[in-house]
Amino acid sequence: MTTATVPVAKSKPVRRSRGRLVEILGRVWGDTSGRIAIPMLAVLVLIAVFAPWLVPHDPTHQNLAAASQAPSWLGGEGGYLLGTDTLGRDVFSRLLYGLRLSLVVGVVTATGAALFGLVLGLIAGYFENGVGMLLMRLADIQFAIPFVAVGVALAAVVGPGIVKLMIILAVWGWANYARTIVNSVSQTKRMDFVTAAHTIGARTPAILFRHIAPNVLGPVIILWSTSAGVMILVESALSLLGLGVQPPDFSLGSMLSDSRTTLRLAWWATVFPGLAIMLVVVAFNLLGDAVRDALNPSARTKSDPELW
């Protein structure tokens, strides 16, 4: 309230909303998980962006003379940091490039699913008895089919491919978001400020996106940050089955698919890509935890009551 005396009162709303964002980011940064997650993600993104300048070898170059070389620090020849696979490709270089695709898939599909889920969740909560009912039953149906089964079956129809897989992931992912927000949308819809917006003649899309959406963004953002890691895992799993990325492109998941049959010859070609997937997922999960605590302080384990 003291800001009311500040002369530039005109720009107040803008400054307030920016202040809120900064405050949330500050809280994410203040959280232990957040303070680990943000630098981790920053490093991963930088590695992915600058991969072409960081790789010591061409990641797709096959060199059968140097096939299945152990990592150099385990006595392998040729100075390959993480060894080579059975086709003589440098695992470290492939890892850096594979990281690119995995990060893109995670962020893009999670964002797509979040937007799609937000819109459908708003519609389902606002028109709760007609369309909403239908949408929520659709979510129930989707929920009963294991996602991998959907991915596999759809890939059989439309053919395998990373872009198709990303679209399937994003489209199928709406249900989780819609389920999470549908109740608070229908509660918000009954609040006075929405009625007020109606009275002054605001149209339905404006009410949905300008007035109701900001009130349900919190859970959407929380779900987004946790689902990026899940999306990366699903993409890896489906690429492992040969349904995601197609050669010569590759992701961390398809690297596992190439190397799994040659565990005996070159375990490093399986172990390190998996470790990289795990690091990415750890980073996103940590971010998810930090964002949840920042947006929803009451969900934080309050002062941990120690009874015993």
Added chain:
Amino acid sequence: MIGYAVRRLLLVLVVAWGVTTFLFALAQLSGDPAELMAPPDASAAVLEATRERLGLNEPFLVQYGQALLSAVTFDFGQSFSFGQPAATMVMERLGPSLWLVIPSLVLCVVVSFGIGIVAALKPSRVSGRLLMVGAFITGSVPYFWMALLLVLLLAVNLQWLPATGSDGMASLVIPVLALTLAAVSTTTRLVRGQLLDSFGEGHVLTARSKGVPPWKVLFGHALPGAMPPLLAWLGIEFSFLFSALLVLEPLLGYNGLGALLIRSVGNQDFPLVQASVFCMAMLITLVNIAMDLIVRLIDPRLRAKAAA
């Protein structure tokens, strides 16, 4: 309660209809099965006869009606590639899959309740925190990679277990361990969180202040209050495990429903795809509904709410 049960069971019908329709649409989109079944040099007459035999020349709506009927009678016709009734094959393969899912679920409950309770008793101590960090990291490990690591360790290096296949108890160890590790993390975190919430509730504090021994407070007062969301979660975990099976079974050469589905998708064997996805969806829905009903039965808070 009975009204609630009936409404939940009606959902089974909705899901059955939705899944059947989804699968029917997929089959329609995926081209002509007659061409896949017949030898490459088959004459037009042979193709036509095959179409006639499979009922592909019937009008669209008749085919849709037949698809619905086949779901009701659980008779999906003969598998294209094996020439046996699809439903029978699915039921035969369901057993081996349940041999993976049920032990994993039981192990997951034992481990995560054990760790979750210990971590909840000492939430601020180093031991409690370390357990949760452990659970967090486990949750970020890709389960398919974990399975490959276990193969590397237990089958390739130590030679204690077969690397792949599905004969005997020994072949269960690796998939069950990988599934359990994948499921344990979230469950542990949930057990701890629910227990901590439960510790703060009036009836627990009252029991504690009246001098009830700590173990009695934990198992007689705090844990029962924490159970309902955990039971509901186990239903969700069940469907997650089935999703993971679809990746793990083909990866480890295990002859279960998951491997069957992935293979029949590859063969475009639609009767088999329909039968196996339908069977999984029904199983997942029924287990989740059973969990919901149990939660209703045991949670007096929900009963009071329903009565009001």
